Amino acid sequence: MSAPAINSTTDAVTYLVGQHRRIRELFDEVAGAADTGERERKFFELRRLLAVHETAEEEIIHPLARRAIDNGDAVVDARLEEENKAKKQLTDLESVDVGSAEFETRLAALRQAVLTHAEHEETEEFNRLRAEIDGEELRRLRSTVELAEAMAPTRPHPGVESAKANVLAGPFAAMMDRAKDLISKPR
Structure with missing residues (x-):
């Protein structure tokens, strides 16, 4: 399952904002799933998108923002x-039964945290990057972001939030995550 298709002429920031939109949609789809099988499939997709998206931001966008x-x-x-x-x-939510009331409560809390984070990124980081970085450079960065996502872990790894930590732990974590995904992917 790959990141959502975003117009190939867009820049890295537009691409990531598009993923923020898809993440909001997936939260709604998980919460509104008709049965536990659908909820499990949608949660699998949400978890994966969150993991690869954050890794790309940590490896590519945040270091650029620090400098720019x-x-x-x-x-x-x-x-x-x-x-x-x-x-x-x-990570905590992964261990909760998707059909339980506890899952719904924790999902709502996660949704609030993630959407608040995305809003902060868009207003405090992404908009400022657009003002400081040439549009052509941001368009070129799009492919770098996509490459980072293609090689990223597909599950959350708390404590691995820097570009350096991702480079050190990322390849092994990605390999292990993808193996787990093959075994546990909802049908």
Whole structure:
């Protein structure tokens, strides 16, 4: 299952904002699933998109923002703290029965955390990157983001929120995650 198709002429920021839209849709689809099988399939897709999306941001976008925008370190550090909390929530949610009331409660809390994080990224990081980075460079970065997602772990790994940590742990985690996905993928 790959990231949602976004127009190939878009830049990295537009691509990631499109994924934020798809993540919002998936939260709604998981919550509104007609049965536990559908809920499990939609949650699998949501979890995977969240994991690869965050990895690409951590490896490509956040390091660029640190360098390119005023007060970039503080902006990125705040986003990384949010990402770590959301990864922990997502990891905890994975162990809960998708048909339970507890799952619904935890899913709602995760949704709120993720959507608040996405809003912060879009307003405090992405918009400022658009103002500072040439549009052509952002278009070229799109393929780099897609490549990072193609090689990213497909499950959350709290504590791995930096480009360096992703490079060190990412390939092994991605291999293990993809093996687990093959075994546990909902039918």
